[in-house]
Amino acid sequence: MIGRLNHIGIATPDVEKAAKTWLALYGAGDAHDAFDMPAQGVRVKFIDLPNSQIELIEPLGENSPLDAFLAKNPAGGQHHICFEVEDIIKTRDNMRAKGARVLGTGEPRIGAHGTPVIFMHPKDSGGVLVELMQSPQEKTQ
Numbered sequence: 001m002i003g004r005l006n007h008i009g010i011a012t013p014d015v016e017k018a019a020k021t022w023l024a025l026y027g028a029g030d031a032h033d034a035f036d037m038p039a040q041g042v043r044v045k046f047i048d049l050p051n052s053q054i055e056l057i058e059p060l061g062e063n064s065p066l067d068a069f070l071a072k073n074p075a076g077g078q079h080h081i082c083f084e085v086e087d088i089i090k091t092r093d094n095m096r097a098k099g100a101r102v103l104g105t106g107e108p109r110i111g112a113h114g115t116p117v118i119f120m121h122p123k124d125s126g127g128v129l130v131e132l133m134q135s136p137q138e139k140t141q
Contacts, residue, residue, distance in 0.1 A: 001091060003084035006113070006133055007046070007053040011069050012076035015045040015056040022047055022054060037112060041065055044112045055082070055112060080119070082131035088116045091132055100124045108134070 012018040015034050022028040034045040034056075041064035047054040057079060059066040069079060085091040088108050096102065101121035108116035115134040122129045 005052050006082045006084050007055045009055045009080040011066050011079040015058045018056045080129035080131050084135040085132050088134040
């Protein structure tokens with residue numbers, strides 16, 4: 001059901017500083033320009049890797065969904081993993097049928113790649129927050 005790993009999300013207090021570390025220390029690929037996602041309450045910066053991406057995310061504005069995470073992990077850390085799926089609605093419905101919980105309303109929202117995404121409850125995945133993303137090559141009905 002899940003496709004390729006699209007990215008690993010890393011929460012950080014400062015995406016620019018974190019990007020410098022990933023580029024200098026690990027020789028990670030190209031870094032994209034950071035951009036704000038006010039509706040999600042985050043600032044995002046992607047770093048390309050040969051087989052996926054790192055998504056650096058920092059809080060944006062008051063009541064960011066990252067505030068609680070960074071309160072527990074002030075230096076930041078792995079926030080989520082994201083897998084591509086062919087059909088986000090069918091995948092959501094299949095996950096629910098298996099007893100998994102979709103966070104929020106369950107309705108997909110547009111993620112940082114401009115495609116629909118949902119997040120699965122971490123308690124259903126051994127403590128890992130999983131983002132499922134409509135594959136950029138596929139279109140929703």
